[in-house]
Amino acid sequence: xxxxxxxxxxxxxxxxxxxxxxxxAVDLYDIAANEEVPxxxxxxxxxxxxxxxxxxxxxxxxxxxxxxxxxxxxxAADRALFKLNDGLLALxxxxxxxxxxxxxAGDQDAAEAWVFNARASYKRPEVVEEAIATCQVETIxxxxxxxxxxxxxxxxxxxxxxxxxxLRLVVGDSLGLRIAAATALTTYWxxxxxxxxxxxxxAIRANSGVNPELALAHQGLLAYLYGEE
Amino acid sequence: MxxxxxxxxxxxxxxxxxxxxxxxxxxxxxHVIPIGVEGTVYEDMELxxxxxxLHIPNxxxxxxxxxxxxxxxxxxxFTYRMHRGLMNLDHISGAVVPDFAxxxxxxEDGLVITFHLREGINWSDGTPITADDVLFTFNDVxxxxxxxxxxxxxxILPDGTFPICEKVDDYTVTFTLSTIYRPILNQMTFSLMPKxxxxxxxxxxxxxxPAGTFNETWTLDMDLSxxxxxxxxxxxxxxxxxxxxxxxxxYYYGYDPAGTQLPYYDKIVSHIVANQDVSxxxxxxGEVDVYAMRPEDIPILLPxxxxxxxxxxxxxxxxxxxxxxxxxxxxxxxxxxxEEKRELYRNVEFREAIAHLLDxxxxxxxxxxxxxxxxxxxxxxxxPFYAGRDEYGGPTTENDAVWFEYDPALAAxxxxxxxxxxxxxxxxxxxxxGAPLTIExxxxxxxxxxxxxxxIQDDLRAVGLNANFQVxxxxxxxxxxxxxxxxxxxxxxxxxxxxxxxxxxxxxxxxLHAYRYSACEDPDEVDLRIDELMDLGANTFDLDExxxxxxxxxxxxxxxxxxxxxxxPTFLYTYYDYVGNAFMASPTSxxxxxxxxxTELCFxxxx
Numbered sequence: 011x012x013x014x015x016x017x018x019x020x021x022x023x024x025x026x027x028x029x030x031x032x033x034x035a036v037d038l039y040d041i042a043a044n045e046e047v048p049x050x051x052x053x054x055x056x057x058x059x060x061x062x063x064x065x066x067x068x069x070x071x072x073x074x075x076x077x078x079x080x081x082x083x084x085x086a087a088d089r090a091l092f093k094l095n096d097g098l099l100a101l102x103x104x105x106x107x108x109x110x111x112x113x114x115a116g117d118q119d120a121a122e123a124w125v126f127n128a129r130a131s132y133k134r135p136e137v138v139e140e141a142i143a144t145c146q147v148e149t150i151x152x153x154x155x156x157x158x159x160x161x162x163x164x165x166x167x168x169x170x171x172x173x174x175x176x177l178r179l180v181v182g183d184s185l186g187l188r189i190a191a192a193t194a195l196t197t198y199w200x201x202x203x204x205x206x207x208x209x210x211x212x213a214i215r216a217n218s219g220v221n222p223e224l225a226l227a228h229q230g231l232l233a234y235l236y237g238e239e
Numbered sequence: 240m241x242x243x244x245x246x247x248x249x250x251x252x253x254x255x256x257x258x259x260x261x262x263x264x265x266x267x268x269x270h271v272i273p274i275g276v277e278g279t280v281y282e283d284m285e286l287x288x289x290x291x292x293l294h295i296p297n298x299x300x301x302x303x304x305x306x307x308x309x310x311x312x313x314x315x316x317f318t319y320r321m322h323r324g325l326m327n328l329d330h331i332s333g334a335v336v337p338d339f340a341x342x343x344x345x346x347e348d349g350l351v352i353t354f355h356l357r358e359g360i361n362w363s364d365g366t367p368i369t370a371d372d373v374l375f376t377f378n379d380v381x382x383x384x385x386x387x388x389x390x391x392x393x394x395i396l397p398d399g400t401f402p403i404c405e406k407v408d409d410y411t412v413t414f415t416l417s418t419i420y421r422p423i424l425n426q427m428t429f430s431l432m433p434k435x436x437x438x439x440x441x442x443x444x445x446x447x448x449p450a451g452t453f454n455e456t457w458t459l460d461m462d463l464s465x466x467x468x469x470x471x472x473x474x475x476x477x478x479x480x481x482x483x484x485x486x487x488x489x490y491y492y493g494y495d496p497a498g499t500q501l502p503y504y505d506k507i508v509s510h511i512v513a514n515q516d517v518s519x520x521x522x523x524x525g526e527v528d529v530y531a532m533r534p535e536d537i538p539i540l541l542p543x544x545x546x547x548x549x550x551x552x553x554x555x556x557x558x559x560x561x562x563x564x565x566x567x568x569x570x571x572x573x574x575x576x577x578e579e580k581r582e583l584y585r586n587v588e589f590r591e592a593i594a595h596l597l598d599x600x601x602x603x604x605x606x607x608x609x610x611x612x613x614x615x616x617x618x619x620x621x622x623p624f625y626a627g628r629d630e631y632g633g634p635t636t637e638n639d640a641v642w643f644e645y646d647p648a649l650a651a652x653x654x655x656x657x658x659x660x661x662x663x664x665x666x667x668x669x670x671x672x673g674a675p676l677t678i679e680x681x682x683x684x685x686x687x688x689x690x691x692x693x694x695i696q697d698d699l700r701a702v703g704l705n706a707n708f709q710v711x712x713x714x715x716x717x718x719x720x721x722x723x724x725x726x727x728x729x730x731x732x733x734x735x736x737x738x739x740x741x742x743x744x745x746x747x748x749x750x751l752h753a754y755r756y757s758a759c760e761d762p763d764e765v766d767l768r769i770d771e772l773m774d775l776g777a778n779t780f781d782l783d784e785x786x787x788x789x790x791x792x793x794x795x796x797x798x799x800x801x802x803x804x805x806x807x808p809t810f811l812y813t814y815y816d817y818v819g820n821a822f823m824a825s826p827t828s829x830x831x832x833x834x835x836x837x838t839e840l841c842f843x844x845x846x
Contacts, residue, residue, distance in 0.1 A: 093524075097524060098520050098523075099517060099520050099521070099524075102516060102517075102520065126516070126520075126539070127516075129535045129536075129538070129539065130535045132535075132538075133534055133535050133608045134608060156542075157538050157539060158538070159538070159542055160537060160538025160539055160540070160541045160542050161537075161538045163541055163542050164541075165541050165551060165553060166537070166538070166541055167537070167553050167608065167609035167610055168604065168608050168609040193542050194542065196542065196546075197541065197542045197544075197545055200545040200546055201545050230546070233546070234545070234546040237546070
């Protein structure tokens with residue numbers, strides 16, 4: 011009985027996925043599965059998270075996250091699994107030492123949770139910049155960079171930076187500052203609404219593997235634009 | 240399984256039955272809220288559509304469903320949405336306006352307030368609401384010593400009596416006062432309670448029940464279908480530690496100008512979460528629709544807003560309350576010491592010099608991370624009586640604000656003119672007699688207060704005032720303030736809309752007149768005028784007239800520099816774009832806030 015119910019649910023899920031596929035002006039499944047540039051594939055994958063949750067079991071998602079054919083598929087599955095497992099809500103309840111150890115072992119979500127829990131100590135951008143400068147753990151440096159990006163971006167009451175400065179920082183020496191600049195640039199570009207999908211895809215192709223954080227900034231914008239289609 | 244389904248179905252049917260069927264047409268006495276009407280504070284708002292569910296985070300379970308015995312906001316968050324009073328705060332301006340009363344009038348002598356109730360309005364179970372319910376609530380609940388009611392102290396008039404509440408007819412009640420006292424109108428926001436449901440639990444009306452029974456009425460374990468209210472929503476489901484569901488009251492009397500009955504949402508689900516961090520994560524995940532964010536949330540939420548479709552409101556609207564330093568103008572008075580220092584502190588020119596040394600911009604930037612605003616008066620900025628407005632309830636203009644700009648050079652010249660100069664060459668300014676002048680600044684162990692005080696200490700020192708900041712424990716600090724044994728104390732006060740509620744602070748005999756308690760025995764001209772203005776503001780029912788009195792009071796207070804004001808954190812909020820009218824969130828009301836006023840005007844734009 012239960013298995014039959016699941017099968018019915020599976021068929022329904024497929025139908026939902028099919029219906030939603032018809033609705034896309036751009037074929038996100040095709041982009042995620044076939045696009046060679048990782049950032050473009052990932053931008054598509056980020057829009058497939060909810061579809062993946064509907065379409066796959068946790069085991070299938072875990073398998074896809076580890077062994078999916080492209081970065082887009084792996085990212086979609088990884089984020090779907092993360093969401094399915096309550097996302098950061100499940101992590102922030104762990105103590106900071108545990109999270110730090112997990113982050114040091116390469117768990118980016120644990121790093122995000124560690125920074126989330128510590129963020130009251132990082133309200134001023136210069137404090138975050140200092141932490142980035144002395145950070146020994148790459149995942150935490152990235153998470154701190156994302157936090158700092160919120161202060162650098164539009165609407166921030168303190169620490170907001172102009173775009174030309176962000177464009178310098180995004181190709182600079184510090185990983186954390188590059189991430190911060192990428193985060194802020196994405197926000198600026200989304201708010202401005204000037205760039206269209208082909209322009210963004212071209213910008214990514216030009217920067218992928220050369221200026222990874224600049225490509226990442228465009229990836230965020232592209233994910234948003236794909237989602238709007 | 241089948242039995243469970245039947246049970247669920249029956250419970251749902253019970254719930255529907257308890258809520259009644261609603262009005263066939265809009266009642267003639269409906270309360271039409273001018274949403275979208277030009278020339279009103281509602282003009283920017285959109286007419287909504289009915290339907291949908293608003294998801295709101297809440298960090299505590301309610302303790303009961305009885306509004307009048309509630310002692311905590313975790314309960315009143317729900318009860319304020321279930322009950323409305325004769326008066327209420329305007330959803331947007333915060334002014335006190337008629338609500339269940341469609342109008343009121345005040346006798347020429349100012350001693351009798353007559354409220355005209357809306358006719359043809361029902362409780363949520365379909366029973367008509369009449370004057371008997373008003374009398375029951377006031378005479379048998381609020382002023383009944385047998386009921387542990389929090390609204391009672393606010394009903395006491397300046398001479399210690401209660402207003403006398405009487406029925407004229409089914410839809411008219413009067414409140415007779417022993418003395419003219421306009422702030423009593425604020426108290427007329429008391430939540431009306433259904434006599435037909437609750438009279439049986441009041442000992443004086445039903446001697447068969449023991450005294451105090453009402454205090455144990457409408458507890459969490461009650462049958463929720465017995466809950467009855469006149470507000471926009473009624474609680475219909477409660478899952479401990481999980482959620483509270485409120486459904487639209489089909490007999491609510493609020494309507495929009497298009498004739499759509501309010502509230503727009505069918506349901507509110509209040510999700511009970513462990514803490515504010517969980518609230519924030521649930522907001523990020525889209526599990527709740529609104530969130531009262533904190534400064535530390537801003538860098539995380541700002542970049543996500545555009546792509547996830549939510550707005551991050553970082554405003555310059557100050558929150559309620561005041562923050563200040565208080566130089567003790569009675570320093571040494573009790574033991575006959577510090578006479579010269581006391582004389583100096585009592586000289587307003589000296590206090591002006593101190594005021595010019597308060598770098599509020601730096602405090603806002605460095606202490607409040609840019610999320611604060613400078614203050615100059617004792618009335619909270621959101622109050623409709625705040626003197627930074629041109630009229631009662633008008634927009635903030637700051638036209639009459641009294642600012643002492645940060646100007647160390649001016650402060651130094653004022654000190655020089657007072658003879659407060661360095662006479663012995665040790666680098667510190669001395670008293671005019673040549674005796675050393677030392678200033679001790681105290682605050683309790685609070686990171687924001689400490690940061691303020693360190694900035695103040697540095698600025699005082701920079702002009703040669705030998706200021707030393709010391710942290711003391713909170714009780715010691717309060718004792719020094721109340722006992723007039725401190726020097727300069729930094730603290731804050733909560734605030735509300737009605738300036739008269741600050742009477743205990745700002746009138747010369749107030750028990751918190753901490754800058755100069757001796758003013759009670761020896762008031763100066765300014766003290767006397769402030770005392771007078773406080774009474775004049777309370778003793779008129781003309782709000783514009785009261786505003787003028789309170790404006791003069793605030794300007795005098797600002798020049799008096801008894802409490803010298805610092806900065807207040809600003810209002811922050813975040814909501815998903817699809818929550819219509821949530822952009823009107825303000826310190827007065829938010830979709831998810833305690834008083835629930837804005838909630839009934841929000842709607843789901845996706846419908």
